[in-house]
Amino acid sequence: MNTQIDKKQCLNDLIKFLSIEGITGEEKNIANAVEEDLVNSGIPREYIKYDNSNKKIPLPTQVGNLIVKLPGTIKSERIMFSCHLDTVPLCKGAVPIIKENKIIPKGNTALGGDNRTGVASLVSMLKTLYKNNIPHSPITVLFTVREESGLWGARKVEVKDLDKPVRCYNIDGGSTNEIVIGAVGCDRWEIEIFGKAEHAGLAPEKGISSSMIASLALADIQKNGWFGKIVKGEKSGTSNVGIFGGKNGGSSGQSPNTVTDYTYIKGESRSYDQNFVSEITDAFEQSFTKICDTFTNADGEKPNLKFSRHTDYYSFNLNFNEKVINNAKSKLSTLGLEPKLVKISGGFDANWLVKKDIPTITFGAGHNMCHTVGEYVEIDDYFNACNLSLLLAQDG
Ligand SMILES: [Zn+2]
Structure with missing residues (x-):
């Protein structure tokens, strides 16, 4: 099993995506950047589609959800990963800079680590699978729009556009070892x-x-x-x-x-x-x-x-013996991280995905103090999320 990501490549991807403006409702540039990046790394363009959720969202929204569907190279159930493309308006004009083991905004803005850390870790995961020819399950990756302004992308996505994934790993948060299994x-x-x-x-x-x-x-x-x-x-x-x-x-x-x-x-x-x-x-x-x-x-x-x-949005409480929880726990252990199951008093894309009968856990990729000018990314946590995604893609 391949557990090694290319850290330099992952960090470059993150800096690149943090530099692209894309506040909620204005996700066109970041979605196009993700699409181009994937195509340039050899993922066939026909695997990448936009849905029409932006037509159903009652607020101006430039593009629909970006959905990447890879056939599996091993026989297995289809699994899904998700993250949101948009950032809060306070991220407008953000310029990321690396300071020791963190990424911080250069000026008086938020950073957008929420949720470009999720975007970059999933793009890195897909690129690594392709570049290194790593055997993997059939995978759907859902990049949602307008999460920050009402979970709209996840609310409006049609399950039929996702090709029946049996479980989902949503990436959005700080620590990678904290697995969110319930929310209000x-x-x-x-x-x-x-x-x-x-x-x-x-x-x-x-x-x-x-x-x-x-x-x-x-x-x-x-x-x-x-x-x-x-x-x-x-x-x-x-x-x-x-x-x-x-x-x-x-x-x-x-x-x-x-x-x-x-x-x-x-x-x-x-x-x-x-x-x-x-x-x-x-x-x-x-x-x-x-x-x-x-x-x-x-x-x-x-x-x-x-x-x-x-x-x-609807509350959810996943059953402790859900495979999606146990898979994440066991891969975290492989990475030497101690899994911690938590519930949160806020809503995010997982609330809507569970409502659509896709058992979904959420883990973080290193963003902290989001929605404030003090936002920063803990680079090691981001690498952990890249590694965890890569492991889950192989047999999650
Ligand atoms: Zn978020």
């Missing part, structure tokens, strides 16, 4: 309260204050233990009110002498238990409904409430 699910919800404006000095009793109603409802939620960190018996989760204001990003109300007639609130609920995610959202809906039903002005008029909710 998340609801996002929006609340609109339509009150009634009146002169606050002349006839406040005839007004219906949307901001007061929102405050009462949120106080009710807080009092009943549904805000922030939530624990109800065995169940736990979190909730947040992220936006509280008026129309189009303005304030709720415009002047001190007018009763506010409109309030907009946007927030979220999370839990490892998908049913509990819904229960948290229910609690918000019920409190707002209750307050709106009981609040009246002097004329007996009531406010109107519009509560809309959707599941942003």
Whole structure:
């Protein structure tokens, strides 16, 4: 079994991909660079395709997911690898420089190690397989778009375009030995309260204050233990009110002498238990409904409430005896690394891939403090991810 990657080549690939701008929704240049790199290293162009997910994503997106499908050279089930191509907007204009055993951004930007470390490690893996003629399973590599702005590429990818992989290794994170086997699910919800404006000095009793109603409802939620960190018996989760204001990003109300007639609130609920995610959202809906039903002005008029909710991504908890976990554990041991199974309280492409019945674990390739100007890549962790991918490609 080949366990040796060409470190110099891997590092060059990473620096090259970190230097290509490609913030979320603008993945064309980085996708084309990956495609060219693969073709130049001998991978037939017909193995490389774009899907049409960008046509289905409700936000402007330059290209679809880039999907590479290699036939196997050994008889085995098809396995998949995935990573996202996009970076957060704070990476715009990033210039990577190597400083000792790290890569850091030269200027006042984030680096984009999230997730170019994933991209570079998978490109290196594919190139190494080809260059060294290493026997491998049938492999699909999915490079997703718009992960950072809502997991869109993974959400919209069609399983039929992936050729039925039986398991997937998603690369996105810091330490390579931390295997993510579960993650929370998340609801996002929006609340609109339509009150009634009146002169606050002349006839406040005839007004219906949307901001007061929102405050009462949120106080009710807080009092009943549904805000922030939530624990109800065995169940736990979190909730947040992220936006509280008026129309189009303005304030709720415009002047001190007018009763506010409109309030907009946007927030979220999370839990490892998908049913509990819904229960948290229910609690918000019920409190707002209750307050709106009981609040009246002097004329007996009531406010109107519009509560809309959707599941942003689903929670998952892989079974401990899933092959995808055991394979990763055993290859990590081969590399002398101690596997650690973890769950995370955020969503990433794996949430959608598991939802599509592809058991998926995630491991890191060395990016740290992502989404900040302090972002850096730990080069040794990146090499570990390159090596781990190469091992998994051979019989993962
Ligand atoms: Zn990421």
